[in-house]
Amino acid sequence: MIQRETLINWALFALLPATALIALWMDEPFIITLATKVAILALAGVGLNIALGLGGLVSLGHAAFFGIGGYAMGILASHAQSYAPLMQTPVLIEGTTSMPVIWLVAILASALAALAIGALSLRTTGVYFIMITLAFGQMLYYFAISWPAYGGEDGLSIYVRNGFPGLNTLDPIQFFAVAFVVLAAVLFFAGRLARAPFGLALAAARQNPERVETVGLAPYRLRLVAFVLSGAVTGLAGALFADLNRFVSPTMFSWQMSGEIMIFVILGGVGRLFGPVAGAALFILLEHVLGGLSDYWHVYLGGLLLLVVLFARGGMIGLAAGREVAHD
Amino acid sequence: MSLILLIEQVLNGLQFGVMLFLMAAGLTLIFGVMGLINLAHGSLYMVGAFAAAAVAGLTGSFVLALLASLIAAAAAGALVELLVIRRLYDRDHLDQVLATFALILMFSEGTRWVFGSFPLFLDIPAALAQPVSLPGGILYPAYRLLIIAIGLAIAVGLFQLIARTRIGIQIRAGEADREMIAALGVDISKLYTLVFALGAALAGLAGALVGAIQSVQVGMGEPVLILAFVVIVIGGIGSIKGALVGALLVGLTDTLGGVLLPPLFATFMEASSASSVGSSLASMSIYILMAAVLLYKPTGLFGSTT
């Protein structure tokens, strides 16, 4: 029997490309751009959800990885644009405009950062963890603002979107396809992850770390690996987001960005695989509907968020699917 | 750098630290007693500043303005506690972070709705607008000395309140054991509202005091909020003593870092890039301090180890 939540997930998932295709047919390229934005922000949320939903790690510093991914793209592409190599000694490293290469670099760079930040932060728990991740995010934010080499506060503009073999990424629908396929692949991976041995142990460590220790597994290492995977996915989303805008700036590192990524996860439902997709879609929709209604739309957004937190604890998918069912 | 300049900068760090303490004390009390992370604390700071500016504009009295900041922030705090916050006590930190993040959005845009987009005017009283001479030939703004004095007085008052009074006993009992306090026959929800309003009033007062020498504008609370969090995390969440020590540490590190690092870098770098690199590092310095403290003691300097 197909569970109700699974049904909702697939419906949601299909909605995104359907929207993009209808927009293509109606010649509304901006709607495609919005759908692309949803896909990319959802990807960032899926990344956070690995740490937050599965591992119970409330990171208020995921903008750090989002920003690192963004700057990986910005730095590589700007060097390619100006034909100035990134590094000459000891090995020659040149910039690139190839998306797969940029993604790889973004994933590696943000995973590395997550390893360092996680190794230090995971020594703490609870509020301390929330605050230390916030502090690391702020550290990178201030660094990015005052680091003149790549534009400082002004950020970096990349005038032409990076390339993907065989595709014209400047065509909105083709870029959407790229982002959507990446999202689908990561969702598939995250779904498998949650059911794999690692996911079982990680989620157990969230529910009861003592239990996990007693069966001879170290929660710290489980969490660290989860944090690294989570950071890597969010970093990948950052690289795509930078490509969507053809622009990176330190605001990608800001703590409001961390808050927004967290909002996508919560709006959709913490720990639910497709939660971030629903959350990001709703957020973007609200931004455009409410933003058109009033200059003060943040008031309504805040009110809505408050209602979700207070009265709809499973998020939107939780509301629609009813109580979470344990499954094995 | 001359000694006089250095002493003056230490005073500046002290003043900044004392102001941070007013913010951090409320945050840490609220966490200690209710176990709540309140991101919207910065909004109460902003409410205090706006109330003070509005009242000062109407009456011209700075004392009334300070009073208004206390009352308005306490009232806003109590209201928010009654309507929203009390539903969050049994929730996990994640829900608290989100709900209070939502409150920030509402407070900020709501204030802009009421007061408009431009900064408001709030000035210090003329009597304090001149610097005073300190021993050793140091000229120091009278108003900043006043902030230091008020801050220290409040610190002493808070310690007394917690050590000596009935409410203090209840607060300590609440920190130690939430069930015990109910067993003592204390109306726990009233106590919570009271503590929240107290914390809010302190934040509001800080907003008004600082608003008079800075600018009263929407969003003024967030940078201070983050610093206040750094303070209580360094000091140990729930500890008033920790908040005081943490606030002074952060205040001094931030001020002295900004003053000392650029010339330090200038000793081995070209002047203008030294200034730029030095001030970048200075702006990161308190976060580095915080990370270092947490690595050494994962629950802060005065935090309980459990």
Next chain:
Amino acid sequence: MKLKSIILAAGLCAMATGGFAAGHEGGVKVGMITTLSGGGAGLGIDVRDGFMLAAKMAGNDKLEVVIEDDQRKPEIAVQLADKMIQSEKVDVLTGIIWSNLAMAVVPAAVAQGKFYLSPNAGPSQLAGKGCNPLYFNVAWQNDALHEAAGAYASDTGYQNTFILAPNYPAGQDALTGFKRFFKGEPAGEIYTQLGQTDYAAELAQIRASGADSVFFFLPGGMGISFLKQYASSGIDLPVVGPAFSFDQGILQAVGEAALGVKNTSQWSKDLDNAANVEFVAAFEAEYGRLPSLYASQGYDTANLLLSAMGKADVKDADAFRAALAEADFASVRGDFKFGTNQHPVQDYYVREVIKEGDVFTNKVIATSLTDHVDAYAAECSY
């Protein structure tokens, strides 16, 4: 598909725009992206109000304006620009307040064949090597007000001014701009943190430096904080700054602390020309407040556009561009023309902060630079 044209670069712009001629014959659709919510919303609101006032006064029903809020976030601005170009199919973009947002939006927009009229930001990249035939700046190149301040400081006889600005690109440009026209030697040069609100440490350094005057560029709340703290620090040196910290919207929040400060600007409410008198009166009547620098720039931007609409069809990009370049409109600043890089060649004034009744405002006391051409114009070639 429209976006493909980016690859084809600027040379093919005219053709790309030509493809969308259908729809509004002789009309112009303007997309205004500006900051209407969050911090700094006051500036965007003034630009918008100034622009819309001019549009209303002209009563030209061929001008259609779409307004969107960028929340001062570059990412949002870029997405709005995509929306304006892809969905709204606008002909002209305008409205951006901040240099970093302009740098994020303008290069891509002009590459897609859209005109961009800047009502506020003037980053040096767009004035020099990165200049573009479709980009017009109706306000100033970013350095200009600082250059004017430097020139004024030297004219007044200051020898060692203490200079400070936030540590970000516009701040670095500000100090460079000041020094370009300042003949003395700065007594000290400090970069503060962006968003810093307490300047006690800097004030102590100013006091200890032995400077004879102070120049600062601290936009928004930073300037308010600095001035208030400066006033009570006991330092009694003359202060010079660009108009941003002394403008109509912000001045009331600074209060007495600003009285007597000299600031440089290309516009002032009391400039005595017919267009300005009409503008100030109309703005007060329409919105019930005094116009700001930003409002004047928004107003001029609209009038520039309207003047070009009277001469050419926006679909004929070359003709429309030529019409814009003529700058054939009555600017509230008095004389106004474009230089070779399509940035203003104009006079810069020195204003002093005064009190008129209960309201703090500015009056012009001197002219600092006449027919000033920005420092980057020579690097621009199309």
Next chain:
Amino acid sequence: MTEPLLQIKHLRKAFGALVATDDVSLTLYPGEIHALIGPNGAGKSTLIKQIAGNLAPDAGEVWFEGRDVTPLSTVERARAGLGRTFQISSLAMDYTVLQNAVLGALGRRGTVWRFFRPVMRDADLRARAEAALHRVGLMDHAHKRTADLSHGQRRLLEVAVALTLNPHVFLMDEPMAGLGASGSKRLTGFLDDLRHEAPILLVEHDMDAVFALADRISVLVYGRIIATGTAEEIRADPLVREAYLGAEDAA
């Protein structure tokens, strides 16, 4: 006699002025059940925590299978073969009964770094988990959410998870608590057999079970072991009668 599998040497732990563990030495030999009894507050839980590695002793050593494990963490001791059950059930409450057991089997296997294959379709792990559930009689409840189990069933699940680990020594903290008379009796029978797989250090309040099961009994009072011996010896010990059994009026 053979070498003891678990040997506690002069363990000491103080919290301020309160000495919770005072020079405690204990041994556990293959095939035996060694019961640890004592009144509430005698320091049994503190002692168990030090043996399991949750709490570092101030002085003394814990030896396991001939090596000093005092510096090892809980995780390392668990991997070395120390199977523990908790006084208050410590389980992953959102998981099903089977998932909890599979978690134990996973810990036994030791390789958790598998990110792709669904763990619940791993035949090996599942077989091991189901066998353990079967042994404690929880197989009928395998797909129930752990939070929905009765108190007694959770105690059994604790034991089942410990079984999946195939430990060399069991460390059981009051496994009978809350089981009720019939459940208690069943578990007593079960533990009686289990000692041949691995010896058990048993902390228990249920005196019937203790006297029925234990090869040796140690009595802990105020952090000190006042007597160790067979059931008969303990019953006869005047010190024990005075300090402990006297109060309970043991049979």
